[in-house]
Amino acid sequence: MSGAPYIRVGFLGFGTVGSGAYRMLEDNREAIARKVGAEIEVVRIGVRDEAKKRCASPSLLTTDLGSVVDHREIDVIVEAMGGLDPAGELIERALRRGKHVVTANKELIARRGAELVGLAARQGLDLHYEAAVGGGIPLIQPIKHQLAGNDILRMAGILNGTTNLILSRMTDEGEPLETVLAEAQGKGYAEADPSSDVDGHDVQFKLAILSSVAFGKAVRPEQIYREGIRGIEQADIAYAKTLGYVIKLLGIVEAVEGGSILGRVHPTLLPKAHPLAAVGGVYNALCLRGDFVGDVTFMGRGAGGEATGSAVVGDLIDVCRNMRIGGSGDAAPFSGEANARPIEELTSAYYVRVVVPDRPLVLGAIATIFGRRNVSLSAMEMRVIDTKLNHGEIAFLTHRCLEADLRQAVEELRHAPEVLRVCNWIRVETL
Amino acid sequence: MSGAPYIRVGFLGFGTVGSGAYRMLEDNREAIARKVGAEIEVVRIGVRDEAKKRCASPSLLTTDLGSVVDHREIDVIVEAMGGLDPAGELIERALRRGKHVVTANKELIARRGAELVGLAARQGLDLHYEAAVGGGIPLIQPIKHQLAGNDILRMAGILNGTTNLILSRMTDEGEPLETVLAEAQGKGYAEADPSSDVDGHDVQFKLAILSSVAFGKAVRPEQIYREGIRGIEQADIAYAKTLGYVIKLLGIVEAVEGGSILGRVHPTLLPKAHPLAAVGGVYNALCLRGDFVGDVTFMGRGAGGEATGSAVVGDLIDVCRNMRIGGSGDAAPFSGEANARPIEELTSAYYVRVVVPDRPLVLGAIATIFGRRNVSLSAMEMRVIDTKLNHGEIAFLTHRCLEADLRQAVEELRHAPEVLRVCNWIRVETL
Incomplete structure (x- = not known):
């Protein structure tokens, strides 16, 4: 690839994910250069502790994180530090200075994604975050x-x-x-x-x-x-x-x-x-x-330096290809805020486990409480759990019903004389 | 989206896949326009039989397929005819006339992909074919x-x-x-x-x-x-x-x-x-x-008009976004021809089913034939299949071995006096 252009990259963070991505860039250097049509060169790596042993040359390391995003020759920032700060402020600064960004930071994108994606779009820059969800799985x-x-x-x-x-x-x-x-x-x-x-x-x-x-x-x-x-x-x-x-x-x-x-x-x-x-x-x-x-x-x-590093490098390859052919800046901003409904409006099937005195009329009383709230039962398992006290345990499965109704039924079960304890209730996924 | 730019698309073929893609473009028109940043407008549809009832306006249909690829205003051709000809020649013509291409044609891409991808790359055009493999699954x-x-x-x-x-x-x-x-x-x-x-x-x-x-x-x-x-x-x-x-x-x-x-x-x-x-x-x-x-x-x-249409439209959205932001032409050409090894060099486990006379020494003789060819057995199942003739059937599983060796062992089994018939042998995938 002699004569091929260079694309210069700065890393922020060099833990499991950062070093995984770095090793992939080293191990598969030639194939990646062929795919990008340019050599990807990591020129600076911002770390917290410069003394720690790393798989990269010590000459690349710096604890001055700002110097990585401010570096004139760097075209792309790979952020693999995690956490809201200082990662967020560094990414913002990188975007404002015209650098593309690849990040694996789920918390930051979950909290500030809309804002950062909007900034990238206005700047005509790429902001990719495949590695933030599902490790190496393309999602x-x-x-x-x-x-x-x-x-x-x-x-x-x-x-x-x-x-x-x-x-x-x-x-x-x-x-x-x-x-x-x-x-x-x-x-x-x-x-x-x-x-x-x-x-x-x-x-x-x-x-x-x-x-x-x-x-x-x-x-x-x-x-x-x-x-x-x-x-x-x-x-x-x-x-x-x-x-x-x-x-x-x-x-x-x-x-x-x-x-x-x-x-x-x-x-x-x-x-x-x-x-x-x-x-x-x-x-x-x-x-x-x-x-x-x-x-x-x-x-x-879904985790690990190699799998998550694979997603980071996939993003980096895309960003570099886009730079080469002039197609950067498709960071489609979100169109406003989603309207989210509360969990009480969910329709689902449920599992409910209760401890009861093992005597007649108990099951009928419980079924009536469910039924009054429009909760219909689909299956149950019973067993005696304490022969001395004569306590039984019942696990119910319900048909699909409204969560608000299920919650009311559970509340009533908690206070019903026929129920000693509501141990747990869990949502059920149907096929 | 009034005032938004238009991207004009021509279809070649309007069977299951073509009409599936078309319906998706109609049904999800607004969301797609928002993602692309432009309206996708299908302006001509080349079909074999103009009289057949379709989900598109008859005014869009033509049996003159060449007029679709030659249409001045069309930016992107969607090919969903299948087969080598005339699909191949039409796609080539479209690329030479500067039109991007999305195709679902597995046979064409399998046989002429390298050549067509190379042509697209030289022309700075997109040639996408996600729908050719795995229907709607992104692969x-x-x-x-x-x-x-x-x-x-x-x-x-x-x-x-x-x-x-x-x-x-x-x-x-x-x-x-x-x-x-x-x-x-x-x-x-x-x-x-x-x-x-x-x-x-x-x-x-x-x-x-x-x-x-x-x-x-x-x-x-x-x-x-x-x-x-x-x-x-x-x-x-x-x-x-x-x-x-x-x-x-x-x-x-x-x-x-x-x-x-x-x-x-x-x-x-x-x-x-x-x-x-x-x-x-x-x-x-x-x-x-x-x-x-x-x-x-x-x-x-992996099939069906809706799923495969989804892949076609996904490609089309990408092509249109690339046009809008100027990032077309990343149809990375293949670097030469692959060197493929013959099946005889495969290392695999195998299943072999034989019919044998149900008598002593048979199993030993068979095991010896396998063993002489370095094929080691890992499991077997026997049953009597004909009590009158006293015939038995044995299914063997082997450990991983060289296919050339397995083939020789099977050939020897075919001629061995202890084996009446080699019924079948099948490769086995291990975990």
């Missing part, structure tokens, strides 16, 4: 391009590898959440503070990004209902199994009447034949339904 | 863009809905191929002449296209080994099931040493836990392995 660009003719009706995905691993282990090994979580933390699969994963914040960010792209309107994370996996007990997993389901943490968003959306993150009972039910371990997957294309499923490694 | 563009940083190591896919449906029905209903095929023909899922599907030509074309895109070198269909599903009997499906497998028609291509590839289309025993094993009916799916991204799977509807 954002296929929705923006190959599926662009569709009205997206619905998306449902497993978007967090850590919680998927935890739930898979709980299912396979019968251990409680605390044990499995501690093990995952020990092996480095889960953070010391697991809240971002376990409480669903990570999925909420990712679903906000996917929703914004799919529906073309800015969706804020707070517009998506969120519930984590801390409440899931072994009993729920066991009843789900008996009833033909597995429990997964899903992000789901649907287009609802009047151009609104209803987005939600929560543990979900999935029928075993559902395409997402077999997605195990750290894999991620997304099922999307378009009005013309029908159902499309994407699956792959 | 070609994600490989060219989001996965572009990867060395692709391997792809394996279910790329023909008709044969997948036939094999699914044979498995579920226990009927022989002829019965299921006749039923599929009656319902319009299979052609009157089913050879393109049943003998694997369709998959061979699609795999040639995917391989060319993934490896960046032109792969001709003839460079891909091909074997159809006509030889599959109920006995094979039954033994496969007992051994934990399902039989699917797969297209598989691998990068092998020295920059060569080995591509092949044939019925395959798939372990039930394989991501492709659950892909039923008319669905298509592709598993791709990249050196950084790892395994990625794409699944969706």
Whole structure:
């Protein structure tokens, strides 16, 4: 490629994702140069700690992050630091200085995507963020391009590898959440503070990004209902199994009447034949339904430096090709804010587990409470859990009903003399 | 969108795919115009029979196909006629006249893709063909863009809905191929002449296209080994099931040493836990392995006017956006021809079914024939099939071995006195 033009790139952050992308650029240098029609040269890498051992030459490293975005010769900034600040302010500064940006930062794009995409569009620059959702799986660009003719009706995905691993282990090994979580933390699969994963914040960010792209309107994370996996007990997993389901943490968003959306993150009972039910371990997957294309499923490694680095480099190659042929600046800004409906308006099937005194009339009383709220039952499993106290446990599945009605029924069950305890209730995905 | 620019499009062919794309452009007109930043207007539609009832205004129709590609105001040609001629010559003419092209024509791209992509590149025009493979599933563009940083190591896919449906029905209903095929023909899922599907030509074309895109070198269909599903009997499906497998028609291509590839289309025993094993009916799916991204799977509807039309419109939206922002002409030409290795160099596991006299020493003799050719056995199933003649049937699974060795072993089995008949042998995909 001697004589080929150079495109100069600056990195911000050089952790798992940044160094993964860097190694890919090194390992596959020739093939990438052929695809771009230019050599991609990383000329500066902004890091927090210059002394740490890295796979890049120490001469490239600097702790002066501003000097990377201000560097005159740099055409493209790769941001792989994560977090809102200083990443956001650095990306803004890079765009204002005429540099294209590739970022893997889900929190930043979820919170400030509309604003930054708008800025990039006004500047005629590319701002790509494929790596922010689903690791190495192509999701954002296929929705923006190959599926662009569709009205997206619905998306449902497993978007967090850590919680998927935890739930898979709980299912396979019968251990409680605390044990499995501690093990995952020990092996480095889960953070010391697991809240971002376990409480669903990570999925909420990712679903906000996917929703914004799919529906073309800015969706804020707070517009998506969120519930984590801390409440899931072994009993729920066991009843789900008996009833033909597995429990997964899903992000789901649907287009609802009047151009609104209803987005939600929560543990979900999935029928075993559902395409997402077999997605195990750290894999991620997304099922999307378009009005013309029908159902499309994407699956792959949702985290890790190599897979996420692959998405960063894919974006970088696109940005560089666009620079070369003069097609930059298609960062289609979102057209206003989405109108999001509250979770109470959801129509879904549900799983409800209660502890009851094992005596006549109890089941009838419970069924009547459900029935009065228009909640119709489709299946149930009972077992005696305490022969001394004569306590039984019942797991119900309902037909599809309005969440507001289900919530009222659960509230009434909590106060009904025939019910000792409502242990849990979980939404159920139908095929 | 009043005042927005117009981009004028001409259609060649208005069958299932063409009319599906047209309806999508009509139904989702506003959203598409917003994404493109311009109105897409179909101004002429070339058809074979002007009198046939269509979903488009008769005033748009013409049987003079040349007048569509020669039309002065048309910027983009959508070719959905299929077949080599006159589609190829019309596309060439369109490119020479400076018109971008979107095509769904797998045979044409498989046979003349390198040449036409080269012409488009020299002309600075877009030539997109996402719809040629996998119906509505985004495959070609994600490989060219989001996965572009990867060395692709391997792809394996279910790329023909008709044969997948036939094999699914044979498995579920226990009927022989002829019965299921006749039923599929009656319902319009299979052609009157089913050879393109049943003998694997369709998959061979699609795999040639995917391989060319993934490896960046032109792969001709003839460079891909091909074997159809006509030889599959109920006995094979039954033994496969007992051994934990399902039989699917797969297209598989691998990068092998020295920059060569080995591509092949044939019925395959798939372990039930394989991501492709659950892909039923008319669905298509592709598993791709990249050196950084790892395994990625794409699944969706592989045929039908709406799904394939979705891919055509996705391409058309991209072409129009590129026109608007000036980024056309990234039809990366292939760098030379691929070097393809013959099937005899394949390393794979195999299934072999034989009929034998049910008497001592037979199994030992067979195992010795395998063993002398370095073929090691991993599992077997036996049953008596004729108590009067005292005939037995054995299905063997081998460990991975060289196909040349397996073929020699099979040849020796055919002539061995201990073997009455070699019924079938099929390649086996491992997890």
